[in-house]
Amino acid sequence: MRARRPFVPDRRSPRLVRATLGDRSELFTEAAGPPPAVYGERWVHDGRRSFRSFEPGRSKLSAGLVREWSGPVPRVGESWLYLGAATGTTASHVADLVGPEGRVYAVERSPRPFARLLSLAERWPNLLPILGDAREVRELSALVAPVHGVYADIAQPDQVAIVRANAELFLDGREAAVVLALKTASMGRERDPAGHLAAAEHELASAVELVPSVRLDPFHRGHFLVGGRYRPGRPAGRTPLRLTRSRGARPARRSP
Ligand code: SAM
Numbered sequence: 001m002r003a004r005r006p007f008v009p010d011r012r013s014p015r016l017v018r019a020t021l022g023d024r025s026e027l028f029t030e031a032a033g034p035p036p037a038v039y040g041e042r043w044v045h046d047g048r049r050s051f052r053s054f055e056p057g058r059s060k061l062s063a064g065l066v067r068e069w070s071g072p073v074p075r076v077g078e079s080w081l082y083l084g085a086a087t088g089t090t091a092s093h094v095a096d097l098v099g100p101e102g103r104v105y106a107v108e109r110s111p112r113p114f115a116r117l118l119s120l121a122e123r124w125p126n127l128l129p130i131l132g133d134a135r136e137v138r139e140l141s142a143l144v145a146p147v148h149g150v151y152a153d154i155a156q157p158d159q160v161a162i163v164r165a166n167a168e169l170f171l172d173g174r175e176a177a178v179v180l181a182l183k184t185a186s187m188g189r190e191r192d193p194a195g196h197l198a199a200a201e202h203e204l205a206s207a208v209e210l211v212p213s214v215r216l217d218p219f220h221r222g223h224f225l226v227g228g229r230y231r232p233g234r235p236a237g238r239t240p241l242r243l244t245r246s247r248g249a250r251p252a253r254r255s256p
Contacts, residue, residue: 007046012065012073015097017051019044027054027062029096033124039089052096056219059090060153060181063216064225071211071227072149072177077101079147081170083134083162084108084154087116088127094151095127102126105144109133134162137169146172153181157188160203167207171230178208179227181216193222200226207231 007017007028015030021044028044028051035043035050042053056063065073074080074097085091085106095104106121107130108114114131121127130143134154147170152163163180171178184196191199201210209228216223 007051010065013097014076015099016054016065016073019051027056027065028052029054029093030099032096032098032100032126033092033120038092038120039087052093054093059093060216060220060223060225061090061093061151061179063219063223064179064181064214066219067214067216067225069211069214069225071225072179072229074098074102074104074149074151074177078149079103079145080105080149080151081144081147081166082106083150083152083166085117085129086110086113086153088120088124088129090151090153091117091127092120092124095124098126100126103128105130105147107132107134107140134166137165140166141169144170146170148173148175149177149179151179151181153183155183155186157186159183159186160200164204164207167230168232171232174229176230176232177227178204178230179225180204181220182213182224182226184222184224193224197224197226200224 007019010016010018017028018025019028031050031052041055044051054062056066074094076099078098079102080094082091082094082104085108091104091106103126105128106117108117117129121129132140150167167178182200184193187196197213209231211228213224213226
């Protein structure tokens with residue numbers, strides 16, 4: 001499809017644009033891999049550049065951007081660790097945002113979605129799939145180099161502890177970023193979503209300079225995008241990390 005009007009750059013990334021198609025304005029990322037569509041998203045070509053619709057109903061990161069998330073957005077050339085990549089819907093857009101010079105370590109523990117992630121990585125050369133458990137940070141460290149950002153979407157009761165453990169081990173540099181798609185429904189029934197959000201922010205605040213969290217309803221019920229810039233070396237007041245042990249990580253093999 002050809003855009004009827006030029007793309008308008010989005011201030012948050014040179015690889016993120018808005019395009020007007022009909023009477024709707026939508027977000028697109030510049031594709032870091034070739035067609036076909038990854039999950040049924042639309043492709044638009046503008047000269048030599050190809051863009052993929054970044055759908056808020058399919059991606060919590062997109063929903064956050066639609067909701068004017070003011071926190072970190074993957075930058076061109078950066079490396080990110082993506083926890084809970086599933087089949088690669090959002091991970092492919094993160095790979096688009098960092099572009100061909102960047103890379104995304106995409107961790108997924110479930111073999112079924114991982115198989116599709118692996119096949120996607122054949123086309124997205126900057127997407128590096130890892131079959132593993134995000135709790136097993138020491139095992140992941142054999143496969144993951146220091147990164148500029150950690151993005152997590154793992155829907156686990158201890159999701160905040162998991163993201164912190166990975167941030168501590170893998171984040172590099174003063175501008176390092178933490179972004180968590182927080183699923184409050186995974187955190188028990190003793191609090192409402194706002195209570196879970198407050199608890200998560202409290203747990204993260206000793207390690208992350210938080211920006212205002214954004215609510216992702218109605219795109220993703222009971223979810224929030226939470227995060228900011230990491231500030232290492234503040235052990236005082238930290239909540240002890242409690243991670244559950246599970247199976248180990250395996251590097252992905254690309255087919256020859
Ligand atoms: N982030 C995906 C997207 O937007 O395209 C959707 C992720 S889905 C909500 C959560 C995924 O996290 C599932 O595929 C699940 O298998 C994975 N997951 C849950 N716990 C995990 C863990 N401890 N380590 C790695 N992956 C995990």
